[in-house]
Amino acid sequence: MRKWARAAAAADVTLRIVGAREGQFLNRRFRNKKRATNVLSFSYGEHGDIVLCHPVIRREARAQGKSVAAHYAHLVVHGVLHLRGYDHKKKRETSRMARAEIGILRRLNFRNPYELE
Numbered sequence: 001m002r003k004w005a006r007a008a009a010a011a012d013v014t015l016r017i018v019g020a021r022e023g024q025f026l027n028r029r030f031r032n033k034k035r036a037t038n039v040l041s042f043s044y045g046e047h048g049d050i051v052l053c054h055p056v057i058r059r060e061a062r063a064q065g066k067s068v069a070a071h072y073a074h075l076v077v078h079g080v081l082h083l084r085g086y087d088h089k090k091k092r093e094t095s096r097m098a099r100a101e102i103g104i105l106r107r108l109n110f111r112n113p114y115e116l117e
Contacts, residue, residue: 001015001072001076002015003108004072004073004076004077004108005050005076005077005080007077007104007107007108008076008077008080008081008084008100008104009080009084012046012047012048013047013048013049013050013080013083014047014048014049014050015050015052015076016049016050016051016052017051017052017053017054018051018052018053018054019053019054019055020036020053020055020056021036022053023036023037023040023051023053023055023056024036026040026051027040030042036053036055036056037053037056038052038053038056038057038060038075039051039052039053039057039075039076039078039079040079041079041080041082041083043082043083048080048083050076050079050080050083052072052075052076052079057071057072057075066111066113070110070111070113071113073105073108073110074101074105074110074113077101077104077105078097078101081097081100081101086100098114101113102114
């Protein structure tokens with residue numbers, strides 16, 4: 001996971017894997033959403049935390065026909081890009097972020113995460 005985070009230019013980031021209960025708690029507390037989500041990013045200037053919810057990631061990987069490792073790689077890169085200021089609230093931002101993810105993952109020998117296998 002460190003390799004994936006470094007590939008997306010993470011300087012000082014903490015990666016944390018949580019279960020569904022904690023993922024749901026954090027998503028509710030910080031995003032006002034009632035369910036667990038796959039990844040949350042918290043930026044603290046030059047530092048950041050990325051929280052990955054394993055049960056959600058495992059379920060999504062299975063549903064998308066990809067390996068759990070490939071999905072984790074994508075979400076670590078995705079989280080780091082959020083820490084770097086990328087977002088996906090608007091169509092243009094979404095395209096920019098997706099292009100960055102695809103390029104970084106390609107360099108790590110992972111397929112395009114947006115193409116289902």
